[in-house]
Amino acid sequence: EVQLVxxxxxxxxxxxxxxxxxxxxxxxxxxxxxxxxxxxxxEGLEWVSGIRASGDPIYTGSVKGRFxxxxxNAKMFLHLQMNSLRAGDTAVYYCARGGADGxxxxxxxxxxxxxxxx
Amino acid sequence: xIVLTQSxxxxxxxxxxRATLSCRASQTISSSYLAWYQxxxxxxxxxxxxxxxxxxxxxxxxxxxSGSGTAFTLTISRLxxxxxxxxxxxxxxxxxxxxxxxxxxxx
Numbered sequence: 001e002v003q004l005v006x007x008x009x010x011x012x013x014x015x016x017x018x019x020x021x022x023x024x025x026x027x028x029x030x031x032x033x034x035x036x037x038x039x040x041x042x043e044g045l046e047w048v049s050g051i052r053a054s055g056d057p058i059y060t061g062s063v064k065g066r067f068x069x070x071x072x073n074a075k076m077f078l079h080l081q082m083n084s085l086r087a088g089d090t091a092v093y094y095c096a097r098g099g100a101d102g103x104x105x106x107x108x109x110x111x112x113x114x115x116x117x118x
Numbered sequence: 119x120i121v122l123t124q125s126x127x128x129x130x131x132x133x134x135x136r137a138t139l140s141c142r143a144s145q146t147i148s149s150s151y152l153a154w155y156q157x158x159x160x161x162x163x164x165x166x167x168x169x170x171x172x173x174x175x176x177x178x179x180x181x182x183x184s185g186s187g188t189a190f191t192l193t194i195s196r197l198x199x200x201x202x203x204x205x206x207x208x209x210x211x212x213x214x215x216x217x218x219x220x221x222x223x224x225x
Contacts, residue, residue: 037163044219045155045208047213047215094162103210104151106168108162108163110161
């Protein structure tokens with residue numbers, strides 16, 4: 001059974017940093033693209049970042065230069081280092097696994113809440 | 119960036135009725151790279167449909183997807199009580215973007 005469990009969320013001041021992690025199990029982690037998707041309170045879904053199985057990272061424009069995605073294939077972890085956080089980054093952050101045959105998001109974790117506030 | 123517009127914003131229906139949700143794209147979505155997700159309050163989204171019309175594993179056949187180019191539809195043939203939720207379309211042909219969602223509520 002595929003499982004994705006996020007951790008690392010919390011309350012941080014504007015300008016601060018936070019590192020999110022996603023523990024994966026139940027599949028061959030190294031063979032799949034992985035993603036972060038966020039949802040601001042009461043709002044819709046927004047793709048944030050992705051990392052190919054090859055290790056190539058991709059970012060949405062609003063987080064480029066501030067967020068860094070990485071993966072530890074041996075330990076089956078996905079990470080998101082978030083720096084220079086802003087109030088607009090407040091959201092539940094979901095980890096998601098790519099599809100077996102496409103770039104859709106086949107499995108999702110339950111999410112971790114990041115609150116950026118003074 | 120491809121913008122996805124979903125309609126209606128809210129759909130009020132009774133159990134057993136048919137639900138038809140629309141998703142329109144600002145540009146042609148290549149190779150029908152369009153997915154649909156269901157999200158219930160306090161839960162993560164769940165993949166329903168990918169490739170515009172392929173059901174994900176374990177998704178009941180009352181859910182079906184259709185369309186191509188810039189116009190796509192999610193149909194729920196007969197609403198079950200557990201189907202009342204928010205539904206999002208997503209394109210993954212050019213980066214990734216989501217529609218704003220359609221809420222299916224009990225009438």
